Amino acid sequence: MNSREITTQISKAADFLNLKKWDYGASFSNDYSVQVDKGEAKQLKASQKQILTIRVWNQSNLVGITTTSDISESGIKKALRQANIASDFGNKNETTEFSPLAKDPIEVKEVKKRNPVGIKKLLTLLRGAEVKLLESHESIKSVPYNGLSESFFERVYANSEGAFRSYSKSQAALYLYARAEEKNKKPRSSGSVKLGYGADDIDIESCIEEASNKTISHLNYSSIKTNKYLICFSPESFLTIINAFSSMFNARSIIDGVSLSNKNSIGEKLSTEALNIYDDGLHEKNISSTPFDGEGTPTKRLCLINKGRIENFIHSESTARIFKTTPTGHAGLGSKVSVSPDWIVVEKSEENIELKTSLDHSTYEGEFVYIEELNAIHAGVRASQGSFSLPFDGWLYKNGKKISIESATVAGDIKYLLKNIVNIESSQEVTTSGISPHIWVDELSITGDA
């Protein structure tokens, strides 16, 4: 069945079960991936997957939901029945409705959908990449984590009031994580990830070069003395931190009491006036962009922090109603509708007067710690308390020289971090999770050697 036929099938089954109000979200995907081990194919994977999530409203306007991979006629009927039963337990204190924007026009950029290149070509490309990476430096002994994949998927949202949205696209991903070993030294590992609309769009050479350079650059390492340091966050690591604490901008988290913000936080000064942060799921560099969210609300660019102050929260239909505003296109369909950011864009605003320095990571010769990548986010971030303690990969810069840091964590508080930004570099870099310049923060605790 295609998505129109599924909609018709759901409509018929809902009529049969006397269910007047319903909506659904579905995704259909075909994925192919390869992994290699020293030139040999290791595992080759293909999957065909379909997921259907149906919500129904009962006569008391309470919502029930069911998710299934069975989109046969009987599967759809069963899902509707189960959702109807679940609606008896619907949340009476926070009702859910259709998004008022579910029929608004959506902004569909040029559809960059590629044709599959096929497993054999994926394998050839990945084998070649592995060989080149192994040959790039004598210390690189293996590429233990590697993969090249391509996915082709369609997302659908429809409801009983006639809203229907469908969007299909393709995406490919390459990751290469190399392991370097030298005598009498600990093994070191680093890597690179690249995305594209198709396998042919991926810049394989730059992925190899980045993985190699990063891995080699960690070969000469040393422990770091536990202390407070001036920190330069790479674009990737700063975006990691912002995403980890995105509950500050999340209306769902605020209502649930797990955010550092509250309903009155709009306008609160969090950082220097030089900081702007947007959520921009439709950004042209966002390979993973989708034009509508789980409730069918169009995706759009939204300013979260304007000149250091909270400007907007991200919303679903129900949180927007509670906050007396409009949905922002950040909902995930579920029994309890989730809210999450799409793609964060960090910018330097025109108000630079509060920045205490003009530090530049490529020229500064004083002592600082460069944080390249933060790890173990799920273990080291307490979003509801604002604290973090995270292992990282990075370097200590001193007297114009840099040395890789053997093993260390950076710890602090997100509000302290944002308030202590001393410079935002001008040029932005595109990463897989957003865009950001390098960000300098003073006086963060690093734990290394005692």
Place this chain on the structure above:
Amino acid sequence: MLSSQIKSNEIVFGCCNKDLLEEIIFYGIGLGADFVEIFIENTDNSSVLAEEDFITSVSPSFGRGAGIRIFKGKKDGFVSTNDLTKHGLMRSVSQAIEMLDITNNNREVFNGLNKHRDYSLSKKKWINEVPSIHEISEKLLVSTKSLKKNNKIITRKGSYSRNLQEVIIASSDGTYVSDIRLHQTVGLNVIASDAQYRSSGSRRFGSSGMPNEFRLWDHEKAANDVFETSMNMLYADYVDAGQMPVVLANKFGGVIFHEACGHLLETTQIERGTTPFENKLNEKIAHESVTAIDEGISEGSFGSLSVDDEGMEPEKSVLIKDGILKKFISDRAGELRTGHKRTGSGRRQNYSFAAASRMRNTYIAKGEHSKEDLINSISDGLYCKSMGGGSVGATGQFNFAVEEGYLIKNGKLTSPVKGATLIGDAKEVMPKISMCGNDLELAPGFCGSISGSVNVTVGQPHIKVDSITVGGR
């Protein structure tokens, strides 16, 4: 009707599918595969969330799918699909064969499937014995109400999830088994707040194959534990970073062994060349006080299985005996590629993942010391009463968040501290576990890795690590 009389063109759960499965396997072997494995599942899941004094989410889900794995030499092709018809399964086999570029005819022989081994016989009634959504909701609401012990508690949550998974596993070595797995978990979480101070507390409980377990769960005790943690930590200072001796509590304290060492004893790590223990079999890798076990047989434990996802009964594997490495955790691919015998540890989240060597119930065996012996032996250190999550990197470096910690001064527990992270390297830390308590207890958890998220148990008695890096402020 006798099962052999059924000639179905689609997998039917609850019936014998032998003819169809044999046909699919014959097809794969005939096309040149060395080995064909079919994993089919049917799931029926539910989850319920209570927030404050209301049920805010009830989420049922169900689904079916198949994962087909073909081996040729040491490489394998894996295809997953929701299409359980004969046509769909054969198409998946063809796709896997094509991916592996198999063109030659095979010398492998498939002699048909063995007699069906049905592990689900006594389990078919489980679905009728598990609590209803109504019953679950009522108990969760009572539980979240129990958390409301003072006005500093600003957020209360209780969550329950039930996964019922029916599986059929058939492969060209004759394996033909079916099973039903039931996993239930329940968790409680609070956030406490007072002026600028904030803390949280959480506990998760879980069982496998015990439909009545949620009914028997002592929610009052659980609520008291969670409340106590949040209150103890509310005004805690941040811990000072440094190297120090630590005592890790029992139960979920076992996550340190799971992350720091257990993952490195999975054959997938040998395949990747990312374990420092690859060539250390029968060598000392830990302090002589450490004996560590991975097994899938403890009744009711969250990581227990009647049969693994490759159709093998799980064994009790003594991984480390008195500090000496004795065994790796292995699956079919691990045995093929590394030579380590399978241990009944081939596991996957669902049909869309190929099985991999994964831990089940993993714990450090009990020693002879009391908890007090361990604490009394430290003049200046940290007691980690409750652990958060953790992870291990590609070079064996691990880290764990400490959810509830206390300073140890002169052999006594003193003030609570927050923000601690334990950082180390398995090879360096294992020899430093110098004392094991006599109070082994297990705790459930979820482990995410190459074959998805699987239910596991971690565990240990109280243990003392002579020196470890504690990250803080």
